[in-house]
Amino acid sequence: MIATNAHRIAVIPGDGIGKEVVPEGLRVLDAVGQRFGCAFHFDTFDFASCDYYLEHGQMMPDDWKAQIGGHDAIFFGAVGWPETVPDHVSLWGSLIQFRREFDQYVNLRPVRLMPGVPTPLANRAPGDIDFYVVRENTEGEYSSIGGRIFPGTDREVVVQETVMTRIGVDRVLRYAFDLAQRREKKHLTSATKSNGISITMPYWDERVEAMAPHYPDVRWDKYHIDILTAHFVQHPDWFDVVVASNLFGDILSDLGPACTGTIGIAPAGNINPERHFPSLFEPVHGSAPDIAGKFIANPVGQIWSAALMLDHLGEREAGAAVVRAIEEVLARSEYRTRDLGGTAGTTECGEAIADAVLSG
Ligand code: ATP
Ligand code: MG
Numbered sequence: 556m557i558a559t560n561a562h563r564i565a566v567i568p569g570d571g572i573g574k575e576v577v578p579e580g581l582r583v584l585d586a587v588g589q590r591f592g593c594a595f596h597f598d599t600f601d602f603a604s605c606d607y608y609l610e611h612g613q614m615m616p617d618d619w620k621a622q623i624g625g626h627d628a629i630f631f632g633a634v635g636w637p638e639t640v641p642d643h644v645s646l647w648g649s650l651i652q653f654r655r656e657f658d659q660y661v662n663l664r665p666v667r668l669m670p671g672v673p674t675p676l677a678n679r680a681p682g683d684i685d686f687y688v689v690r691e692n693t694e695g696e697y698s699s700i701g702g703r704i705f706p707g708t709d710r711e712v713v714v715q716e717t718v719m720t721r722i723g724v725d726r727v728l729r730y731a732f733d734l735a736q737r738r739e740k741k742h743l744t745s746a747t748k749s750n751g752i753s754i755t756m757p758y759w760d761e762r763v764e765a766m767a768p769h770y771p772d773v774r775w776d777k778y779h780i781d782i783l784t785a786h787f788v789q790h791p792d793w794f795d796v797v798v799a800s801n802l803f804g805d806i807l808s809d810l811g812p813a814c815t816g817t818i819g820i821a822p823a824g825n826i827n828p829e830r831h832f833p834s835l836f837e838p839v840h841g842s843a844p845d846i847a848g849k850f851i852a853n854p855v856g857q858i859w860s861a862a863l864m865l866d867h868l869g870e871r872e873a874g875a876a877v878v879r880a881i882e883e884v885l886a887r888s889e890y891r892t893r894d895l896g897g898t899a900g901t902t903e904c905g906e907a908i909a910d911a912v913l914s915g
Contacts, residue, residue, distance in 0.1 A: 561594035562868050565626040565833065569604045570645075571842025572852035572901075573632020579854035579905025580630060580861045583877060586912040587865065591873045598626070603649035605636035614648030620656060623833060628864050629653065631837040632857065636844060650835075654692060657832035659825035660723070661730050662690040662804060663863065664839070666791070666811035667878075669820060669855075670886035672895060676788065676814055681882070686794035688811050689731040690804025692825060694723045695755075697801045717755045719800075724762045730828050731798035732770045738795055743770075745777040746799035746807060759800060783807070787814060812839060819853030819894045820881075822860035826867060836864040853892040854905045855881055880911035 564584075568577040581597065588595055600623065601607055602615040614634075616622065623629060631653075635645050653659065668674055668684040676684075701715035728745075735743040745763045749756040760777060767775050778786065780803045786793060787810050799807055812821035821839035828834075838856030846852055859881060865874035884890045890907040891897025899907075 561596040562628070562870075563596045563598070563626045564864075565623040565629045566597050566599040567603050567623075567629060567631045568599070569632040569634040569649075569842065570606070570636045571633055571844050571847035572840075573604075573634070573842055575847070575850055575852050575901050576838065576854040576857035576905075577630065577632040579901060579908075580857040582905050582909045583858050583880070583912055584861050584865075586909040587861075587870070587873045587877065590876070590913055590915070591870065593865075593870050593873060597630075598623075603631070603634055603653075605634070605640040605645055608640050608645065608648070614645060615652070619652075624657070626833045627830070627868060629833050629835040630861065630864060631835050633838065633840065633842040635842045638844065653835050654825055657835070658693070658827050659832070659834055660691065660693045661727055661824070661826040661828060662692040662808060663824040663826055664688045664690070664808040664811060665822065665859070665863070666794075666815055668815045669882055671888065671891055672816035672820060672885060674815055676791065679791070684791040684815055686791070686811070687734060687796050688804060688808045689727065689734065689796060689798045690808050691723065691727040691799070691801045692804075693801075694718045694720060695801030717752075719755050719758055721762070724759060725766065726828075728762055728766045728798060730826075731796050732766055732773055732775075735773045735775075735796040736770055740795040741773045742795035743773050743775040744783070744794055744797045745775065746780050746783050746797060746803040747777045748780050748803070750779060755800075763798075780806070784810060787811060791815075817853070817894050818856070819892065820855040820859065820885075822856055822863050824860070824863045824867060834864075834867055836860040836867070850901045851893050852901050853894050854901050855885070855892075855908075858905065858908055876912055876915055877908075880908045880915055883911045883915070884908050 568574040608614050634649050668681045670681045696717045698718040704712045749760050818840045826834040862874045862877035884907045890899045890904050
């Protein structure tokens with residue numbers, strides 16, 4: 556029997572270290588259940604993996620939407636095993652399908668400097684950097700509209716369109732303003748380039764201006780993407796919530812985590828905020844074939860993704876407790892994995908974080 560108030564989670568470990576770090580995420584969620592009394596029901600699926608592809612000739616069963624569409628969230632590891640299945644096949648046959656079919660129009664990435672994690676930025680301490688990048692995930696610069704004429708000749712002409720819709724822009728801005736409003740600083744920064752991109756970006760700015768009066772307590776500003784990337788490096792303490800179109804958000808959501816440490820700890824959410832469809836939470840890193848099978852992968856990216864998932868499910872207190880537990884454990888050198896200069900294995904690190912949740 557599934558408890559009626561249980562959060563129903565579709566668990567998809569995928570490939571490589573996904574299969575090693577997902578169990579650590581589940582271990583921590585189990586601790587969350589004990590500590591905070593929230594109930595979870597987990598269903599694990601073997602599709603969206605290259606093993607599944609090798610057996611069935613496709614990444615997912617035909618009825619995958621029916622199988623996971625009714626869940627509250629998807630807890631995802633990593634997909635890809637390029638030795639046997641090309642990345643474009645594995646990616647397009649799984650993650651991209653989820654994003655599209657489940658209308659996950661927000662890509663959310665926290666940027667937070669954790670203790671014990673080396674940052675390439677000089678003179679920065681944990682606490683200095685703590686913000687979110689909110690990326691528009693469905694339209695913008697990444698449309699497939701365009702074409703070539705006179706291909707292969709000297710007269711070659713290539714065009715690709717940017718698509719912005721009022722619905723598409725407004726909904727991601729609303730998500731970002733809502734998030735800013737819930738935070739202490741209540742500060743939103745919009746990425747733009749309306750001095751160079753003369754039609755779509757002024758429209759983006761216009762929609763930010765139209766949205767802002769609905770959030771009178773949120774302070775907002777906008778920066779052109781070029782100077783904004785410089786500020787990420789020079790003044791990361793300035794930011795709170797940064798909202799950006801698909802392309803600019805893509806860049807910022809890699810730059811932000813790069814400023815605050817290793818790929819092994821960064822989490823991501825692909826979110827359908829209205830919860831008409833399940834949202835997907837995954838670490839930023841991939842399946843890491845080079846270290847798979849050794850149980851040395853850092854599980855923090857996966858565990859932090861669980862914290863994002865808890866926030867999305869409305870379990871904010873539990874989500875914050877998981878982030879605190881990660882910080883507590885990373886601050887102590889004995890539970891750091893090799894990518895952080897430590898010697899701990901995947902399981903030791905995961906167990907330490909689960910214990911910190913229980914005793915926190
Ligand atoms: P993508 O899946 O986006 O194509 P990729 O396959 O190029 O990414 P990753 O799988 O993320 O890259 O791995 C990049 C590098 O980072 C590899 O050397 C890998 O071992 C290392 N790495 C990735 N994730 C982790 C982790 N959780 N812990 C330790 N090292 C990691
Ligand atoms: Mg890969």
